[in-house]
Amino acid sequence: MYLQHFGLKESPFSITPDTSFYFASNSYKEALSTLLFAITSGEGFIKITGEVGTGKTLLCRKLMSSLDENFKVAYVPNPYLEPQSLLMVLADELGITLPNTVTQHLLLKALNLELLRFARAGIKVVVCLDEVQAMPIETLEALRLLSNLETEKRKLIQVVIFGQPELEEKLNQPSIRQLKQRITFDYLLDRLTRDEMQYYLNHRLVVAGYQGSRMFSNIALYIMYLKSKGVPRLVNILAHKALLATYGKGKKEVGAREVFAAAADTKSVESIGKKGFALILILVTLIIVLTGILLAYPSIYSNYF
Known part of the structure; x- marks a missing residue:
C-alpha cells in the first residue's frame, strides 16, 4: 500500500462515506444549512437529490451527526422494503420492542405511542431514508400516512428523503401526488x-x-x-x-x-x-x-x- 510512501496515516480516497473527511463545498454547505433549518423549523418532508456519487449518503450522515440530543434520528439505508417492513425497521430504530407476530395496525399504534412519548419529552423524531428512488410506491404511501401523526402543535415525525434524480419522476406519479405536495424543502446537490x-x-x-x-x-x-x-x-x-x-x-x-x-x-x-x-x-x-x-x-x- 502507498500510505507509508506518501506519509499518510490512513487512506485519503476511500469511497466509504466518512464524516471525518466531509468537505464543505458550496453545494454541500447550502444543502446542510437547508436541512438543518427545515428540521429545526419542524417541516414535515424534505427532499435531497443528486446524481450517483455526488455524496448524498455522506451528507445524510453529516446531518445525523450535526443534530443534538433534542433529536432522535431513525436511519433507513435500505429502500427495498414493503410497507410493513418499513414500519418494523422504524420501530427498531426507535427502540420499540415488538412481539414475534404483529399486524400493521398494532405497528402503527406502537409507533404513535412512542412518537407521543418523544414529543412529551421535547424530542423531535427525524427519519432519514436513502436511495428512495428505488422504494416501492406502496411503501412511500405508507410513509406519507405515517407522517399524518401529529399533535395540535406540530408533526410527530419529520422525514428527509435522499435519492437520485429519477426520484422526481416517481413522485410525479398520480398515486403518490399527495406525498409530493408535502415536500416543503427540495435541494439538488451539484458536482x-x-x-x-x-x-x-x-x-x-x-x-x-x-x-x-x-x-x-x-x-x-x-x-x-x-x-x-x-x-x-x-x-x-x-x-x-x-x-x-x-x-x-x-x-x-x-x-x-x-x-x-x-x-x-x-x-x-x-x-x-x-x-x-x-x-x-x-x-x-x-x-x-x-x-x-x-x-x-x-x-x-x-x-x-
Whole structure:
C-alpha cells in the first residue's frame, strides 16, 4: 500500500462515506444549512437529490451527526422494503420492542405511542431514508400516512428523503401526488467545480495525515476534472488509483500519465475524446516549452515576474 510512501496515516480516497473527511463545498454547505433549518423549523418532508456519487449518503450522515440530543434520528439505508417492513425497521430504530407476530395496525399504534412519548419529552423524531428512488410506491404511501401523526402543535415525525434524480419522476406519479405536495424543502446537490475539486483533494490528504508538498500536478488535476466531471466518488476512485500508479513508479507527485492510467482502469469515467486529448497535449507542450525557456534564460523571469 502507498500510505507509508506518501506519509499518510490512513487512506485519503476511500469511497466509504466518512464524516471525518466531509468537505464543505458550496453545494454541500447550502444543502446542510437547508436541512438543518427545515428540521429545526419542524417541516414535515424534505427532499435531497443528486446524481450517483455526488455524496448524498455522506451528507445524510453529516446531518445525523450535526443534530443534538433534542433529536432522535431513525436511519433507513435500505429502500427495498414493503410497507410493513418499513414500519418494523422504524420501530427498531426507535427502540420499540415488538412481539414475534404483529399486524400493521398494532405497528402503527406502537409507533404513535412512542412518537407521543418523544414529543412529551421535547424530542423531535427525524427519519432519514436513502436511495428512495428505488422504494416501492406502496411503501412511500405508507410513509406519507405515517407522517399524518401529529399533535395540535406540530408533526410527530419529520422525514428527509435522499435519492437520485429519477426520484422526481416517481413522485410525479398520480398515486403518490399527495406525498409530493408535502415536500416543503427540495435541494439538488451539484458536482464539484474545478477549483473545489482541488481543495477537496487537498482537504482529504490533510485529514489523512499528509504533510508534504503538492501531490497532484496542474495537468493531473486538469485531466482528473475532465474525467470525473467533478463527481466526488469518481474523483476518489481516480485519485486512489493514480496514487497507486505513482507509488509503483517510486514518485512523490502524481502526473498526467498516472491519472490517464487510473482513468483507463475505471469503466465509469467518460472518454475525453480527440479534442480533449489535443488540448491536453497543447497545454503540456506549452508548459514544457515555457519551462525550458525560463531555465535557459532566467533573466526573463526576474525581469517580468
